[in-house]
Amino acid sequence: MPGYWAAPKAPTTEAAANAMAANSSRRMPRVIIIGVRKGGTRALLEMLNLHPDIEVARSEIHFFNLDENYERGFGWYLAQMPLSLPYQLTVEKTPGYFASPKAPARIYDMNSSIRLLLIVRDPAERLISDYTQVLYNRKERRKPFQSLEQLVLRKGKLNTNYKAIQRSLYDVHLTNWLRFFSLGQIHIVDGDVLIQDPFSEVEKVERFLKLRPRILRSNFYFNQTKGFYCLNTEGREKCLDESKGRPHPAVNRSILRKLCDYFSEHNERFYKMVGRTFSWCGNNSRV
Numbered sequence: 001m002p003g004y005w006a007a008p009k010a011p012t013t014e015a016a017a018n019a020m021a022a023n024s025s026r027r028m029p030r031v032i033i034i035g036v037r038k039g040g041t042r043a044l045l046e047m048l049n050l051h052p053d054i055e056v057a058r059s060e061i062h063f064f065n066l067d068e069n070y071e072r073g074f075g076w077y078l079a080q081m082p083l084s085l086p087y088q089l090t091v092e093k094t095p096g097y098f099a100s101p102k103a104p105a106r107i108y109d110m111n112s113s114i115r116l117l118l119i120v121r122d123p124a125e126r127l128i129s130d131y132t133q134v135l136y137n138r139k140e141r142r143k144p145f146q147s148l149e150q151l152v153l154r155k156g157k158l159n160t161n162y163k164a165i166q167r168s169l170y171d172v173h174l175t176n177w178l179r180f181f182s183l184g185q186i187h188i189v190d191g192d193v194l195i196q197d198p199f200s201e202v203e204k205v206e207r208f209l210k211l212r213p214r215i216l217r218s219n220f221y222f223n224q225t226k227g228f229y230c231l232n233t234e235g236r237e238k239c240l241d242e243s244k245g246r247p248h249p250a251v252n253r254s255i256l257r258k259l260c261d262y263f264s265e266h267n268e269r270f271y272k273m274v275g276r277t278f279s280w281c282g283n284n285s286r287v
C-alpha cells in the first residue's frame with residue numbers, strides 16, 4: 001500500500017542538519033500555482049516537491065482570494081510558508097486564486113516579478129471533476145444533492161450561472177491576470193498530459209523555473225489500483241489520497257455536447273491568448 005506524498009526533505013547527517021537549521025527560515029513564495037481548481041494542482045505541487053531546490057506549503061493558504069485571510073497581513077502569510085534554505089524556491093498552491101477577481105492585483109503588489117503556474121484541463125472534464133468533489137462532500141455529510149444535469153440545465157438551456165461552468169471559462173479569468181502579469185511570467189501546464197505523462201510536464205516546469213534538472217522519469221510509475229501515476233522516491237511509493245482521481249458519474253452525451261459547444265468559443269479565445277492549442281472536447285478527450 002503506497003503512502004501519501006507528504007514526506008519532508010530530511011538532512012542525512014548531523015552536520016547537514018545543523019547547517020540547515022542555521023540557514024533555514026520561512027520565505028515568501030517565489031512561485032505560485034494559481035489554479036485551476038480540479039486541474040491537477042495537488043499532483044503538480046507534490047511532483048515539484050521532488051526537486052531538492054523546492055519547498056512547498058502543504059495546505060492551500062487562500063490568502064489572496066479570501067478577504068478575511070488577506071486582512072491578516074503578510075506576516076500571517078509568511079508564517080504559513082515552510083522552512084526553506086536560501087537557494088530553495090518556496091511554492092504555494094491555491095487553486096481558488098485563478099478565478100478570484102482580487103488575487104492578481106494583490107499578488108502583483110506583493111511581488112510583481114513572481115512566477116505563476118497555471119494548470120488547465122479540458123473544461124468539461126474539469127467541471128465534472130468539480131461537481132464530483134461537491135457531490136462526494138455532500139454525500140459524506142448526508143446532505144441533499146442534485147444531479148449534474150439539474151445543475152447544468154435550466155429549462156433545457158445551459159445554466160451559465162452555475163459556478164462550475166464559470167470556473168471553466170479560462171479566457172475570462174486569464175484576462176484578469178494579464179492586466180498585471182506578462183504571459184512570460186505564467187507557465188501553462190497541460191493537466192490532461194500531466195495525468196498521462198507527468199514527467200514531460202514536470203520537466204517543462206523545471207525549465208521554466210530555471211531549475212537544475214533533478215526530477216527523473218523513474219520518479220513516476222503507473223499504479224494500476226489507483227489508475228494514476230504515483231511517485232517513487234528512494235524506493236518509497238506514494239500516491240495522492242483518495243480524494244484525487246475519483247470516478248466521475250456518467251454524464252449524458254447531449255449535455256456534454258452542450259457544454260463543449262458553449263466552451264468552444266472561450267477555448268478558442270484562450271488558445272489565442274496563450275499561443276497554443278489543447279485537444280479539449282476533441283477526439284482525444286474523454287468528453
Ligand SMILES: Nc1ncnc2c1ncn2[C@@H]1O[C@H](COP(=O)(O)OS(=O)(=O)O)[C@@H](OP(=O)(O)O)[C@H]1O
Nearest residue numbers: 037038039040041042043095129228229244245246
Ligand atoms: N497523479 C495523479 N493522481 C491523482 N489525481 C491526479 C493525478 N494527476 C492529476 N490528477 C488529477 O487531479 C485532479 C484534482 O485536481 P486538484 O488537485 O487541482 O484539485 S483541487 O482543486 O485542489 O481540489 C483529479 O481530479 P479527479 O479525477 O476528478 O479526482 C485528478 O484527475
